[in-house]
Every structure is written in structure tokens, then in C-alpha cells.
Amino acid sequence: MSTPAITIENLTKEFTNPSVFSRGKVTAVENLSLTVEPGQVYGLLGPNGSGKSTTMKIVLGLVVPTSGRTCIFGRDSRDVESREAVGFLPENPYFYKFLTGSETLSFYGRLCGLGGKMLRDRSRELLALVGLETAADRRVGGYSKGMLQRIGLAQALVQDPRLLVLDEPTAGVDPAGSHEIRDLILRLKQRGITVLLCSHLLSQVQEICDRIGIMNHGQLVREGALDDLISIENQTEFVLENASPALLAELRERASAAGARVVCEQKPQQNLERYFLEVTAEQGGEKK
Amino acid sequence: MTSGNTRTAAAVHASAHKLFSLRRTAAIATNTFRDLVRQKVFYFMLVFGLIIIGVSLALASFSFQGQLQTVMDVCLGAMSVFTMLLAVLATAMMLPKDMEDRTLYTILAKPVSRFEYLVGKLAGVTMILVVATLLMTAAFFVVLHFWQGREIENLQLTEPAERAAAAISKIKAGTFTPTLLGGIGVILLRSIVCAALTLMLSCFATSWLFTVIVSLMVILAGHLVPIARSVWQGPLGAADAPFHIAILMRLITVFVPDMQLFNIVDDIAVGISVDAGVFLHIAGLGAGYVLVYLLVGWLFFAWREL
Numbered sequence: 170m171s172t173p174a175i176t177i178e179n180l181t182k183e184f185t186n187p188s189v190f191s192r193g194k195v196t197a198v199e200n201l202s203l204t205v206e207p208g209q210v211y212g213l214l215g216p217n218g219s220g221k222s223t224t225m226k227i228v229l230g231l232v233v234p235t236s237g238r239t240c241i242f243g244r245d246s247r248d249v250e251s252r253e254a255v256g257f258l259p260e261n262p263y264f265y266k267f268l269t270g271s272e273t274l275s276f277y278g279r280l281c282g283l284g285g286k287m288l289r290d291r292s293r294e295l296l297a298l299v300g301l302e303t304a305a306d307r308r309v310g311g312y313s314k315g316m317l318q319r320i321g322l323a324q325a326l327v328q329d330p331r332l333l334v335l336d337e338p339t340a341g342v343d344p345a346g347s348h349e350i351r352d353l354i355l356r357l358k359q360r361g362i363t364v365l366l367c368s369h370l371l372s373q374v375q376e377i378c379d380r381i382g383i384m385n386h387g388q389l390v391r392e393g394a395l396d397d398l399i400s401i402e403n404q405t406e407f408v409l410e411n412a413s414p415a416l417l418a419e420l421r422e423r424a425s426a427a428g429a430r431v432v433c434e435q436k437p438q439q440n441l442e443r444y445f446l447e448v449t450a451e452q453g454g455e456k457k
Numbered sequence: 458m459t460s461g462n463t464r465t466a467a468a469v470h471a472s473a474h475k476l477f478s479l480r481r482t483a484a485i486a487t488n489t490f491r492d493l494v495r496q497k498v499f500y501f502m503l504v505f506g507l508i509i510i511g512v513s514l515a516l517a518s519f520s521f522q523g524q525l526q527t528v529m530d531v532c533l534g535a536m537s538v539f540t541m542l543l544a545v546l547a548t549a550m551m552l553p554k555d556m557e558d559r560t561l562y563t564i565l566a567k568p569v570s571r572f573e574y575l576v577g578k579l580a581g582v583t584m585i586l587v588v589a590t591l592l593m594t595a596a597f598f599v600v601l602h603f604w605q606g607r608e609i610e611n612l613q614l615t616e617p618a619e620r621a622a623a624a625i626s627k628i629k630a631g632t633f634t635p636t637l638l639g640g641i642g643v644i645l646l647r648s649i650v651c652a653a654l655t656l657m658l659s660c661f662a663t664s665w666l667f668t669v670i671v672s673l674m675v676i677l678a679g680h681l682v683p684i685a686r687s688v689w690q691g692p693l694g695a696a697d698a699p700f701h702i703a704i705l706m707r708l709i710t711v712f713v714p715d716m717q718l719f720n721i722v723d724d725i726a727v728g729i730s731v732d733a734g735v736f737l738h739i740a741g742l743g744a745g746y747v748l749v750y751l752l753v754g755w756l757f758f759a760w761r762e763l
Binding site for chain 1: 495562
């Protein structure tokens with residue numbers, strides 16, 4: 170059996186209330202246990218303040234737990250070595266704005282022990298991967314929100330990590346950029362990289378995650394394989410193409426005769442994001 | 458990128474972890490240096506340094522004698538103030554800015570220890586201070602050389618040849634001395650101590666403004682350390698001072714750097730020769746302060762919730 174990418178055991182984190190007038194403890198995470206297997210895309214979901222970011226920070230060793238422990242590929246998160254295998258993209262990241270995109274990647278690469286030709290090649294490769302080749306020599310201070318997110322993703326991938334931790338990777342990014350990031354995550358998944366993802370874009374989570382955990386008030390309230398959690402066991406969906414009214418009427422009759430109930434019958438709608446991307450791509454083509 | 462489950466050369470290369478890596482520390486240091494240079498903090502301070510040197514020229518031109526002394530006095534004083542301000546201001550903003558921009562998260566999420574981060578940051582500021590001191594020294598020496606030439610010319614015109622020759626050799630021997638270079642070294646060391654102190658304070662402060670104010674107050678209080686020490690160690694002893702005053706004075710001597718130690722530069726500015734042993738003593742104490750502040754800062758930073 171392979172070592173889990175992330176192990177969280179009985180994790181609890183309490184913060185001291187910063188208010189001068191009401192001292193006391195605020196519980197951000199309470200007795201949380203979960204495992205993320207290698208190669209999985211795991212979505213950690215929950216409303217704001219549910220403890221997702223705190224959990225991520227503890228996994229990355231940025232915050233010390235009150236009790237319990239977290240491990241990355243079997244190594245305690247508090248050990249610096251555990252981060253050799255991790256790439257992290259925080260929510261709304263900002264980098265040193267006086268550095269260029271290429272210098273930014275070079276800096277993070279050197280932190281991971283890379284150097285020389287290997288680092289230069291790696292930086293070029295990643296800039297191409299996230300579509301920032303033409304902006305490589307521009308200072309990060311002049312990057313748009315989407316570009317910042319993409320350079321953030323590139324820095325997270327610089328040492329070719331086995332685990333990627335992404336906190337709202339598409340926050341503030343336009344639909345096209347968001348679509349690209351989603352595709353990139355899917356490509357990383359195909360290459361065997363484990364992804365821990367926090368996102369409020371539930372449609373996107375549904376498209377890319379194998380397994381999800383839902384947190385609320387610091388507790389894990391639901392956890393499991395995405396398909397198991399959201400499929401409705403006693404219902405079946407057909408999508409028919411070129412079905413005649415007569416065939417549809419017959420199906421309704423047969424269903425009724427067999428004791429089944431037609432819950433819904435409608436024209437399937439295409440995804441709004443896909444429609445938007447098609448329209449903008451067409452417009453772009455016309456302008457060219 | 459990886460192909461299948463095969464890890465790339467980058468991944469394999471990056472996985473040889475050392476407890477303390479000079480490479481990682483150097484990456485943070487050079488990045489800090491580059492960031493500060495591009496923020497033009499350094500150019501701003503340099504311009505101020507040059508303005509003060511210009512003022513020294515103006516002052517010297519009004520005085521009939523001792524121009525060299527005035528130039529030396531003003532320039533060394535200006536260098537002291539600017540390197541100290543540069544150290545405090547550049548250092549105070551580093552940590553809060555990295556936390557606010559979340560760059561600290563991306564750095565510490567790499568295999569970088571908090572100690573390496575702090576050492577790298579201090580090394581980066583030290584690099585800025587070294588370059589600033591070198592540039593100010595170069596400007597100072599150009600001005601000093603100019604005024605040395607003027608004074609020699611003046612002596613040749615106004616004094617009899619024999620007397621002038623003696624005075625000229627005295628001027629030449631007393632201007633660009635090893636003591637002067639030692640004094641500039643002390644100025645640099647003092648600024649590094651100020652940077653280490655500021656970094657330590659920023660490890661538990663919640664805003665850069667608080668860090669700047671407290672750092673400047675501590676540096677100011679540092680000039681009172683010998684007085685504080687005399688209260689509880691002096692001939693009268695702590696017993697003669699009120700209890701709370703004695704405790705306060707004792708705390709000052711323990712936690713506040715003895716900035717009076719570095720005021721040897723004032724003696725050098727008026728031409729007093731200083732023994733090499735004194736410089737070594739100051740260098741040792743300065744290095745001790747830097748080390749202690751770094752370790753105390755790390756203790757705070759290691760447990761700080763990010």
C-alpha cells in the first residue's frame with residue numbers, strides 16, 4: 170500500500186481571540202481526520218471561516234496545530250523536509266513586484282535547490298506551460314490578476330512537486346483563464362500529481378475532483394468520493410438525440426406502466442462557461 | 458513536467474535537503490538585495506548622503522581653518538545617520554510586507570526554514586548597507602581629497618617652506634588613516650546591529666510603523682546604556698537608587714545595545730588615533746549583538762502564527 174500524500178489525524182487548532190475585551194479561544198479546526206491518496210484531486214470545500222485555509226496552512230507547516238498531526242508523504246508537516254514534495258499557491262498571491270516573471274521563478278527554484286542550466290530550462294518550460302513566455306521579462310508588479318495566478322502556479326510547480334496545494338486557484342480570474350487553470354490541473358492529475366484544492370467554484374470542483382471533504386464550523390461534515398456523494402441513487406438520466414414526439418410519448422407511457430415517475434423532462438442546456446468561451450473564441454477569430 | 462509517474466531531474470535535484478543551506482539563504486539574501494535596490498530606497502538614501510556631503514563643503518568653505526576637520530566630522534556624522542536610518546527603514550518593512558502580500562507563505566511552503574529566511578533577509582540588508590557605505594565612503598574620500606589638496610595649497614602659499622613641509626606631511630599622515638577606515642567599519646557594523654535589532658522587533662510586531670518607532674527608541678536608549686550601567690554597577694551601587702529605577706536601568710543594560718560603544722567614530726572624526734585592539738573589541742561585541750538579536754528574533758518567529 171502506498172504512503173498517503175496527506176494524512177490528517179485528529180487535528181484541532183485553537184486561536185487566541187485577538188479582541189482585548191473578550192479573551193478566550195476560537196476553534197478554527199476541530200478533531201479533523203482525513204487522508205488524501207497519491208494521484209487524487211481532493212477538493213476541500215466549505216463556507217468562509219469553516220477552517221479550510223487553516224487546515225491547509227497546518228498541512229504546509231505554516232501554522233502549528235493545538236493537537237493532532239498532519240503528514241505529507243509520511244513526513245510530519247512540521248519538518249522542513251516535508252515541503253520538498255509540495256507546491257503551494259495561496260489565495261490572491263502577490264510576489265515581489267520588482268522582479269520579472271522569469272526572476273520570480275528563478276528565485277523559487279533556487280529555494281528548492283535548483284540552479285544553473287537546469288533552473289533556466291525549468292523556468293522557460295513553466296513559463297510556456299502557464300502561457301507567460303511573452304511576459305517573462307516584465308515585472309510582476311505590472312501583471313494582471315490572471316497572470317499573477319498563473320505565475321503563482323508556475324512557482325508552485327518549480328521543483329516538480331508530487332503534491333500541489335491550491336487555495337482558490339481561479340479567484341478573480343476571467344472564465345478563459347479559469348478554464349486554462351482547470352485544464353492544467355487535469356493535465357497534472359493525468360501525470361500522477363496529487364492536488365489538494367480549496368475553491369468556492371463548485372462547478373469547477375465537480376469537474377476536476379475525485380474526492381471531496383466539506384467543512385463547516387471547523388468540522389468535517391461530509392467526506393467521500395464525489396460520485397458517491399452527489400449521485401441520486403433512485404433516479405436515472407437519459408439524454409436522447411433525435412427522439413421523435415411519438416417515442417417520447419411511448420417512453421412516458423412505459424415508465425408510468427412500470428410504476429416509475431418521470432421527474433423531469435427538458436432540453437439539456439450547455440454549460441454557461443463553455444458557451445461564453447465559444448462566443449469569445451468566435452469573436453477573437455472574427456477580429457483576427 | 459513529469460511524464461507519467463517519472464519524476465524530472467528538477468524534482469530529483471531538489472530533494473537533497475540540508476538542515477541549513479547557504480544556497481537557500483543566499484537566494485533570499487540576493488533577492489532581498491535586488492528588491493530593495495529596485496525599490497530605490499537605496500538611491501534615495503544615497504542622494505541624501507550626497508546632499509549632506511555637499512552641506513559639509515559649504516560649511517567648510519565658511520571656516521578659515523580646520524576645513525578638513527569639519528568635512529570629516531560632518532561626513533562621518535552623515536554616514537552614521539543615513540546608514541542607521543537605511544538599516545531601520547529597510548528592515549522594518551520586510552517581514553510585514555512579505556506577510557501582507559503572502560509571499561512569506563510561498564517562501565516558507567518551500568523547503569526553507571524560518572531561520573534561513575531570517576538569516577537571508579538580514580544578509581540582504583547587510584549587502585545593501587555594505588554597498589551604501591562603500592558609495593558614501595567613495596564620495597567622502599573624493600571630498601576629503603579635494604579639501605586636503607586645498608589645505609596643502611593654502612599652506613604652501615601662506616607658510617614658510619620648512620614649516621609648510623612639516624605641516625603638509627602631518628596633514629598627509631593624518632587624513633587617510635587606517636583609523637579612519639576602522640571608523641567607517643564601525644559605522645557599518647553599527648548599522649548592521651540596528652538592522653538585526655529591527656528584524657528581531659519585526660518578528661513579533663504587528664506593523665512596520667511600530668517596528669520603526671520602537672527600533673529608533675531602543676537605539677536612542679542605547680546611548681544611555683553606560684549611564685544605566687553606572688546606576689547599578691557604579692560606585693554608589695543599585696542599593697542607592699530607587700528599586701524601580703534600578704530594575705529599569707538593569708533591563709536597559711541587558712536588552713538594549715550599548716550604542717555608546719560605537720561613538721568612537723566621534724573621536725576618530727576629531728583626529729584621535731584608535732588602537733586596533735579597540736576595533737577588535739567593538740567588532741566582537743557588535744557581532745555578538747547581531748547573533749543574539751537574530752536568535753531571539755528566530756525564537757519569536759519560529760512560533761509565530763502566519
